[in-house]
Amino acid sequence: MDLGDGILLRPLLPGDGAELAAAYTRNRDHLAPWEPLRREDYFTAAHQDRLVARTLQAVADGRSAAYVLTHGERRIVGRVNLSDIVRGAFWSTHLGYWVDGALAGRGIMRRAVSAVCGLARDDLGLHRVQAATLVHNAASQRVLHATGFAEIGRAPRYLRIAGRWQDHLLFQRILEDPVVPGS
Structure with missing residues (x-):
């Protein structure tokens, strides 16, 4: 899927390891x-x-969906993942993402998150996507607000990031609802 600026969104593929290592x-x-x-x-x-x-x-087991952002055909410049897909009464997943530092602030991740939420709704039949950001990660929060996520709470010591347990803000997007940026 073309995200503009020469960036493509595609599924993670076997053989992506070397390029992911280079990107990381x-x-x-x-x-x-x-x-x-x-x-x-x-x-x-x-x-x-x-x-x-x-x-x-x-992915094959239906528990995840994994995508990479590429510049052109090969060079990986980011990831978007849907993990812990739960069906049954929940039909929900967790969203994670990152973009190459050289490309940050250009709206690429906003377009990627929008596209992946569309895939989650249309291809995976999911109802809800949840995301968490460090409390001080304003850039990630801007991405979520711009793509229709609403803040739903604060989780103390939620994840061990950069070597210590850190508080996170929790967000969700109900995929059937119209996108209202900044909700």
Whole structure:
């Protein structure tokens, strides 16, 4: 799917490990404040190949949907993931995303999140998408507000990010509702 500015959104594929390792290495400092602490092997093609295989198994099992942002056909410049897909009475998922530091602030992630929410609704039949951001991650909160997410609460010590338990703001988007940016 063309997101403009030469950026494509496509499903994660076998063989993406080496390019993901390069993307994570290139963005190591950019992502560090927003992610769990990473061991050195996380930044290797071999480790990313294993993670891709595990993720694709979760996709095949219906528990996840995984996408990459590419510049042109190959260079990975971001990810968007739907994880912990629950059906039954819930029909919900968790959203995670990041974009290459060199591309931040250009509206690319806003377009990617909108597209993935459309896929979650139309292709996966989901009802709700939840996302969480660190309390001080204003850029991520702007993405969520612009794509129709509403803040629903604050979770103390929600995730262990950058080596310590940190509070997060929780957001949701009901996929059947019309998008009202800034809700």
